[in-house]
Amino acid sequence: MKIFQVEGTLVATARITQLENNRLLVLREKSGSRSVAVDPIGCKKGDWVIAVGSSAAKDAAGSSKYPSDLTIVGIIDYWDADEPGEVAT
Amino acid sequence: MKIFQVEGTLVATARITQLENNRLLVLREKSGSRSVAVDPIGCKKGDWVIAVGSSAAKDAAGSSKYPSDLTIVGIIDYWDADEPGEVAT
Amino acid sequence: MKIFQVEGTLVATARITQLENNRLLVLREKSGSRSVAVDPIGCKKGDWVIAVGSSAAKDAAGSSKYPSDLTIVGIIDYWDADEPGEVAT
Amino acid sequence: MKIFQVEGTLVATARITQLENNRLLVLREKSGSRSVAVDPIGCKKGDWVIAVGSSAAKDAAGSSKYPSDLTIVGIIDYWDADEPGEVAT
Amino acid sequence: MKIFQVEGTLVATARITQLENNRLLVLREKSGSRSVAVDPIGCKKGDWVIAVGSSAAKDAAGSSKYPSDLTIVGIIDYWDADEPGEVAT
Numbered sequence: 001m002k003i004f005q006v007e008g009t010l011v012a013t014a015r016i017t018q019l020e021n022n023r024l025l026v027l028r029e030k031s032g033s034r035s036v037a038v039d040p041i042g043c044k045k046g047d048w049v050i051a052v053g054s055s056a057a058k059d060a061a062g063s064s065k066y067p068s069d070l071t072i073v074g075i076i077d078y079w080d081a082d083e084p085g086e087v088a089t
Numbered sequence: 090m091k092i093f094q095v096e097g098t099l100v101a102t103a104r105i106t107q108l109e110n111n112r113l114l115v116l117r118e119k120s121g122s123r124s125v126a127v128d129p130i131g132c133k134k135g136d137w138v139i140a141v142g143s144s145a146a147k148d149a150a151g152s153s154k155y156p157s158d159l160t161i162v163g164i165i166d167y168w169d170a171d172e173p174g175e176v177a178t
Numbered sequence: 179m180k181i182f183q184v185e186g187t188l189v190a191t192a193r194i195t196q197l198e199n200n201r202l203l204v205l206r207e208k209s210g211s212r213s214v215a216v217d218p219i220g221c222k223k224g225d226w227v228i229a230v231g232s233s234a235a236k237d238a239a240g241s242s243k244y245p246s247d248l249t250i251v252g253i254i255d256y257w258d259a260d261e262p263g264e265v266a267t
Numbered sequence: 268m269k270i271f272q273v274e275g276t277l278v279a280t281a282r283i284t285q286l287e288n289n290r291l292l293v294l295r296e297k298s299g300s301r302s303v304a305v306d307p308i309g310c311k312k313g314d315w316v317i318a319v320g321s322s323a324a325k326d327a328a329g330s331s332k333y334p335s336d337l338t339i340v341g342i343i344d345y346w347d348a349d350e351p352g353e354v355a356t
Numbered sequence: 357m358k359i360f361q362v363e364g365t366l367v368a369t370a371r372i373t374q375l376e377n378n379r380l381l382v383l384r385e386k387s388g389s390r391s392v393a394v395d396p397i398g399c400k401k402g403d404w405v406i407a408v409g410s411s412a413a414k415d416a417a418g419s420s421k422y423p424s425d426l427t428i429v430g431i432i433d434y435w436d437a438d439e440p441g442e443v444a445t
Contacts (some may be wrong), residue, residue, distance in 0.1 A: 003301060006119040012139060014130055014163060016129055022091075026168050036139050054320070056324065056335055059146065059325075059332050067145045067162055069143040069145045074281060079274075095194055099256075100257065101252030103255060114254075139232070141234065156238035156251055157230065231410065235410070238422065244415075245415050246357070246412055284435055308371070319423050324425075326421050340371060341375060
């Protein structure tokens with residue numbers, strides 16, 4: 001899994017039907033690169049989250065057929081890194 | 090999923106039969122790197138889209154046997170980023 | 179899928195039996211990095227091709243058990259990029 | 268598989284139910300980039316480990332439905348590299 | 357598949373049971389980055405090999421449940437690149 005910060009909501013009206021109405025969020029890695037993830041939890045802008053990729057993203061989104069390659073699986077409370085963290089408790 | 094801009098159509102007459110006649114588009118990431126995706130939606134040159142990779146690209150293209158590792162799943166209307174977006178409403 | 183140019187043939191006599199006798203080609207991305215792909219089409223050195231990765235590479239090579247993570251799926255005729263292309267018609 | 272050093276524990280109370288109560292560790296690659304992995308072994312901070320990604324991470328975590336894309340599979344005793352290793356016996 | 361040179365053996369006594377006693381090798385890409393692979397062939401230090409990733413690494417290691425994301429599938433005899441190769445016949 002990778003660590004991301006939630007940047008905001010992405011709106012895509014024209015979409016394949018398998019995506020259904022699930023909420024899509026724009027996530028940003030520390031490096032600045034952006035990805036789009038399915039959010040089954042209900043995150044807010046600014047939250048630090050972990051998201052799963054690969055084929056596990058499908059199951060995490062609720063079904064082994066769901067077309068996701070990145071799904072949020074948890075909101076980070078904190079982690080104990082060597083450097084004082086970007087994520088406070 | 091990743092965010093791409095549609096650059097144009099790619100023509101490949103000699104292809105494996107499993108690809109069928111689906112339209113292939115050249116997509117460009119913000120970093121400039123190009124990928125080729127299956128387009129089940131009908132995008133136009135210049136559209137900003139989200140595309141799914143990994144094994145989910147197969148289902149998104151219509152079948153768990155379809156040989157795609159990148160399939161467009163939606164056309165972006167807009168997203169609310171911190172910086173004024175490249176994608177206007 | 180990604181765009182590659184065929185650089186040449188790779189010979190590997192000692193191989194796992196599941197690879198069978200399929201032809202392996204060395205491909206080069208525009209960035210210069212090399213990969214090795216299964217070629218079910220019959221490409222020539224210098225051809226520009228698209229190759230599929232992820233689990234789709236197995237089906238593209240002919241079987242859901244075939245041990246490939248990169249399989250050529252088409253020879254590019256041309257694409258209409260913004261910049262005058264590296265690939266002519 | 269990739270080589271990582273365990274940096275610490277990550278706490279995420281709000282999580283999808285499929286993650287269950289498994290321990291999540293922050294891992295760091297030699298390049299400095301961080302990932303989050305499931306730990307079925309019981310590693311300590313500072314341990315050098317190997318972790319598996321892709322769809323194999325699901326089975327390594329105990330079930331083909333478990334939503335992991337990175338799972339620790341072993342603690343490294345040593346390896347015989349050309350350069351005197353970062354990992355001592 | 358990617359091209360690697362075998363750097364040496366990796367010893368990890370504490371490991372998940374699914375890994376069994378298979379030999380793990382440290383491989384190095386031309387760029388210098390290291391990975392760990394399962395070796396079903398029997399490679400020697402210094403050998404140039406091709407290894408398969410993604411979900412195909414599981415089947416290549418002998419079972420669709422085996423927890424590998426990188427498995428050696430062949431020892432390279434030579435390839436005919438444009439530049440005089442690093443791998444001689």
